[in-house]
Amino acid sequence: MIASTLSQLSMRAEDALLPVAIALPVGAMLLALCLGGRWTERIAVAFMPIGVSIAGAVAYVVWRDQRPLVYFIGGWAPPLGVAIRADGVAAAMLLTSALIASAAGLFACDVFRVKPGEKENRAHLGFWTLLLAIWAALNCVFVGWDLFSIYVGLEMLTFAAVPLVCLKGQKETFVAAMRYLLFALLGSVLYLLGATLVYAAYGSLDIGILAQKIQPEAAAWIALGAMTAGLLAKTALFPLHIWLPPAHAGAAPPASAILSALVVKGSFFVVVRLWLTLAPVQMSEAPAELLAILGSVAIFAGSVLALRQERLKLMIAYSTVAQIGYLFLMFPLAIGQHPWASAAWSGGALQAISHAFAKAAMFLSAGLIVDVVGHDRLSGLRGLGRLAPQPVLIFALAGMSLMGLPPSGGFNAKWLLMSASVQSGHWALALVMAVGGLLTAAYLYRVIAPALAPAENAPAESASTPTPKASSRGAALSLALALAAILLGFAPPELASLLAVGAPAATIERIE
Amino acid sequence: MNAVTLAGLAGAALIGMGLFGLVTHSHILRKIVAFNVIGSGVFLLFGAVARRGAASGLNADPVPQALVITGIVVAFSATALAVALLLRYFKEVGSPFLADDPGAGASQPDHERP
Numbered sequence: 001m002i003a004s005t006l007s008q009l010s011m012r013a014e015d016a017l018l019p020v021a022i023a024l025p026v027g028a029m030l031l032a033l034c035l036g037g038r039w040t041e042r043i044a045v046a047f048m049p050i051g052v053s054i055a056g057a058v059a060y061v062v063w064r065d066q067r068p069l070v071y072f073i074g075g076w077a078p079p080l081g082v083a084i085r086a087d088g089v090a091a092a093m094l095l096t097s098a099l100i101a102s103a104a105g106l107f108a109c110d111v112f113r114v115k116p117g118e119k120e121n122r123a124h125l126g127f128w129t130l131l132l133a134i135w136a137a138l139n140c141v142f143v144g145w146d147l148f149s150i151y152v153g154l155e156m157l158t159f160a161a162v163p164l165v166c167l168k169g170q171k172e173t174f175v176a177a178m179r180y181l182l183f184a185l186l187g188s189v190l191y192l193l194g195a196t197l198v199y200a201a202y203g204s205l206d207i208g209i210l211a212q213k214i215q216p217e218a219a220a221w222i223a224l225g226a227m228t229a230g231l232l233a234k235t236a237l238f239p240l241h242i243w244l245p246p247a248h249a250g251a252a253p254p255a256s257a258i259l260s261a262l263v264v265k266g267s268f269f270v271v272v273r274l275w276l277t278l279a280p281v282q283m284s285e286a287p288a289e290l291l292a293i294l295g296s297v298a299i300f301a302g303s304v305l306a307l308r309q310e311r312l313k314l315m316i317a318y319s320t321v322a323q324i325g326y327l328f329l330m331f332p333l334a335i336g337q338h339p340w341a342s343a344a345w346s347g348g349a350l351q352a353i354s355h356a357f358a359k360a361a362m363f364l365s366a367g368l369i370v371d372v373v374g375h376d377r378l379s380g381l382r383g384l385g386r387l388a389p390q391p392v393l394i395f396a397l398a399g400m401s402l403m404g405l406p407p408s409g410g411f412n413a414k415w416l417l418m419s420a421s422v423q424s425g426h427w428a429l430a431l432v433m434a435v436g437g438l439l440t441a442a443y444l445y446r447v448i449a450p451a452l453a454p455a456e457n458a459p460a461e462s463a464s465t466p467t468p469k470a471s472s473r474g475a476a477l478s479l480a481l482a483l484a485a486i487l488l489g490f491a492p493p494e495l496a497s498l499l500a501v502g503a504p505a506a507t508i509e510r511i512e
Numbered sequence: 513m514n515a516v517t518l519a520g521l522a523g524a525a526l527i528g529m530g531l532f533g534l535v536t537h538s539h540i541l542r543k544i545v546a547f548n549v550i551g552s553g554v555f556l557l558f559g560a561v562a563r564r565g566a567a568s569g570l571n572a573d574p575v576p577q578a579l580v581i582t583g584i585v586v587a588f589s590a591t592a593l594a595v596a597l598l599l600r601y602f603k604e605v606g607s608p609f610l611a612d613d614p615g616a617g618a619s620q621p622d623h624e625r626p
C-alpha cells in the first residue's frame with residue numbers, strides 16, 4: 001500500500017495540471033469576492049492568461065503523449081479514490097472555454113468596469129466572480145471522471161449561470177432566470193437520482209470502472225434515463241428548450257456569449273460521456289437514435305422559430321436551439337467500432353467547438369450592433385453595413401461557420417458528420433443537416449441582406465452625430481473569435497489526432 | 513419487508529410526489545418546496561443504498577453517506593439561490609407565479625440605449 005502510494009506521489013509534473021485547472025479559478029473567484037471593488041476585474045483579467053496557458057498545456061501534453069492525462073486525488077486510485085482525467089475532447093473543450101471566457105471577459109471590461117469616482121454595484125462584482133465560477137465549473141465538468149464530481153461541477157455551473165442571466169436587473173430577465181433555474185434544478189435532481197441508482201446497482205461512480213460493469217438491465221436503464229433527462233433539461237434540447245431563448249437573449253452581450261457558447265456545452269459533454277463512454281454499445285444504440293431524432297426536430301424547430309423572430313438577440317438564441325440539435329446528431333454515428341465512428345466523433349467535437357466560437361462572436365457583434373443603432377429590432381437594421389461595417393462583417397463571418405459554408409469549422413464539422421451518416425446508412429440525418437444549413441442561411445440572410453442594403457432615408461444623417469460607442473477593442477475581440485471559427489476549417493491534422501485521444505472508437509482500434 | 517426496502521420505497525414515493533408537485537403547481541415557492549421533496553427522496557434512497565452496503569458487502573457503506581452530505585449542501589445552496597431569486601422576482605414582477613409566455617418576443621427587453 002505504501003509503495004503504491006509512493007509511486008503515485010512520484011507522478012509527473014504534468015499530472016498536476018488537472019487539479020490546478022480546477023483549483024486556480026476557484027481560488028481566483030474567492031479572492032475576487034473577498035477583495036471586491038476594482039480588484040474583481042483585475043483578478044479576473046490577471047487569471048485569463050494563466051487559465052489559457054493551463055488549458056493549452058493540458059492539450060499539448062495529451063496530444064504529445066497520445067493518451068489521456070489522469071490524476072488521482074490524494075494519490076488514491078479508483079475504486080478507493082477519485083480520478084480526474086482529460087482525454088482529447090476534454091482537453092480541446094478546456095482550451096475552447098478558456099479562450100472564449102477570456103475573450104468575452106475582455107469584451108466585458110467596457111460593460112462591467114467600476115469607473116473612477118463611481119461606486120461599485122452588484123453587477124460589477126457579480127460578473128467577474130461569476131465568470132471565474134463558470135470557468136472553474138466547466139473545467140470540473142470536462143475533466144471529471146466520476147459521476148459525482150461531474151454532478152458538483154454541473155451544480156456550480158448552474159449556480160453561476162443563472163445569476164448571469166439577470167445581472168442587468170430588468171424585469172424580463174428575472175422571469176427568464178427563474179424559468180432557467182427551475183429547469184436546471186429539476187435537471188440536477190434527476191441527475192443525482194440516476195447517480196444514486198448507478199451506485200446502488202454497481203457500487204462505483206468511476207466512469208472507467210462503470211464502463212466495464214454496466215449491463216443493459218432495468219437498473220441501468222432507469223439510472224441512465226433519469227440522468228439523461230436531467231442533462232437534456234440543462235442542455236435545452238428540444239422539447240426542453242423553452243427556457244433558453246429568453247435567458248440567453250436577455251443577458252448582457254458578454255454574458256450571452258458565455259451562456260450560449262459554453263454553458264450548454266457542459267451538460268452536453270456529460271451526455272456524450274454517458275452514452276458513448278459509459279454505456280455498452282448494445283445498450284446505447286436505441287437511445288442514440290432517439291437523441292438524434294430529438295436533435296433533428298430541434299434543428300427544424302429552432303431554425304423556423306429563429307426565422308420568425310423580430311429581434312436580433314432572440315434570433316441568435318433560437319439559432320443556439322437549432323445548433324444544439326446538430327450536436328446530438330453525432331450519437332448514432334459515433335457508436336461502436338465502425339470505420340465512420342471516429343469521423344463522427346471528431347465531427348461532433350468540432351461542431352461543439354466551432355459553434356462555441358461562432359456563437360460567442362455573433363452575440364458579441366450583436367452587442368456592438370445594439371451599441372451603434374440603439375435597439376435590436378431586425379426591421380431597423382437597414383443600411384447598417386455603412387453605419388457599422390465591422391460588426392456586420394463579424395456577424396457574417398460567424399454566420400458562415402454556423403451555416404457550414406467552407407472554409408470554416410462549421411463546414412468541417414458538418415462534412416464529417418454528413419459523410420459518417422452517409423457511410424452508416426443514416427440518410428435521413430444527412431438530409432436533416434442539408435435542410436438545416438439552408439434554414440440557417442435563411443435566418444441569417446434576414447440580418448445580412450438589410451444590413452448591406454443602402455439606407456433608404458434619414459438614419460445616415462442621425463448617425464452622423466458621434467455614435468461609435470462600439471469600441472475598437474470589442475470589435476477586435478469578436479473578430480478574433482469569428483476568425484477562430486473560420487480558421488478551424490484549416491485545422492491541422494494535429495487537432496484530429498488530439499480529438500481521437502480517448503475516443504471510444506479509437507481506443508478499440510489501438511487495442512486491435 | 514425489511515427496513516431498507518421500506519426506506520427505499522419511501523424515497524421513491526417522495527420522488528414521485530415531488531415530481532408531481534413540481535409539474536402541477538404554478539406557484540414558484542411550491543415548486544421550490546417540491547424540488548426539496550424530490551431531493552429528500554433521493555437522499556433517503558442514498559441511505560437505503562448505504563445500508564445495503566452495495567459496494568463491498570460491508571454492514572454499511574460510508575461512501576453514500578459522504579455523498580449525501582455533499583448533496584444536502586448543494587440542495588441547500590440551490591434552495592437559497594432559488595428563494596433569493598424568487599424574492600427579487602416578486603419585487604419586480606409582482607406575482608409569485610411563473611409568467612405563461614415562454615419565449616414570447618413581447619416579453620423581451622427592448623435593448624434601447626439609455
